[in-house]
Amino acid sequence: MPVIFYARVSTAEQNLDHQIAQALAAGFEIDEIIADHGVSGVSTTLAERPQGKRLFDRLRAGDVLLVRWVDRLGRNYRDVTDTIRHFIRQGVVIRTVINGMTFDGSTSDPMQQAVRDSLISFMAAMAQAQAEATKEAQKAGIEAARRDDRKYLGKKPSYSRAALGSVQEMLVTGAGASAVAKETGLSRQTVLRIKADPIAADAALLRWRL
Incomplete structure (x- = not known):
């Protein structure tokens, strides 16, 4: 196979x-x-x-x-x-x-098929919700960066754009902060900060042009 x-x-x-x-x-x-x-x-x-x-x-x-x-x-x-x-x-x-x-x-059992199809729908809905949440966070981050006078950029993010996307993707699937940190190589504290305020996390990347 x-x-x-x-x-x-x-x-x-x-x-x-x-x-x-x-x-x-x-x-x-x-x-x-x-x-x-x-x-x-x-x-x-x-x-x-x-x-x-x-x-x-x-x-x-x-x-x-x-x-x-x-x-x-x-x-x-x-x-x-x-x-x-x-x-x-x-x-x-x-x-x-x-x-x-x-x-x-x-499976040919109607009940098991129904459960499978419901799970497919649920996972697809979660995937779309994550994509939409990411787009909204990016929009808000862009707006926040535009308002920033860039005199103070803040601490440089320890994550990349790709890492941020991976963290958000895993969090929306229900993964815990420790598991996400292990998978992405980021600290648990960084993952928790992203989870608490994804818009701020995205805005930080934009301020630093990352």
């Missing part, structure tokens, strides 16, 4: 090697890697991405599609749920690195 790891790397700061390392550290074996670089997950569906199109052509019944999180499979709730259900109908097993979720079509 080949395992195909799909990744979307939207910015220069995001690192494909790091995402692969996370998957391997979680115990996954990867047979093939398909990745889209410089592609926004907010404005493009999976089928519209160059390597996303390839993924649709590549996957066959019995294959395992591994992704860091379900948000890699679409730009919003509808895209994510439609994509997951499309692959399930094809006999593809979908697994996530974060939380170790598995979605497949192995």
Whole structure:
């Protein structure tokens, strides 16, 4: 059963090697890697991405599609749920690195199918909520940076734009501060500050032009 790891790397700061390392550290074996670089997950569906199109052509019944999180499979709730259900109908097993979720079509029991579909919907909704929260935080951060006279920048952030996104993504999935700190390499105190005020965390990056 080949395992195909799909990744979307939207910015220069995001690192494909790091995402692969996370998957391997979680115990996954990867047979093939398909990745889209410089592609926004907010404005493009999976089928519209160059390597996303390839993924649709590549996957066959019995294959395992591994992704860091379900948000890699679409730009919003509808895209994510439609994509997951499309692959399930094809006999593809979908697994996530974060939380170790598995979605497949192995069950024929109506109750178990209902539970599975509800979980898919819930995870997709969480992914969209995280994306929208990040966009709003960025908007507010930009506005805050514009109001700042830049005479005092404050302490330089110990995190990058990519790290901030990873922290917010993991927090919205329910991960604890200690687990997030271990995963991202940041201090627990930094993670808690980001959790308490994501807008301020984003504004600090903008003030320092990071």
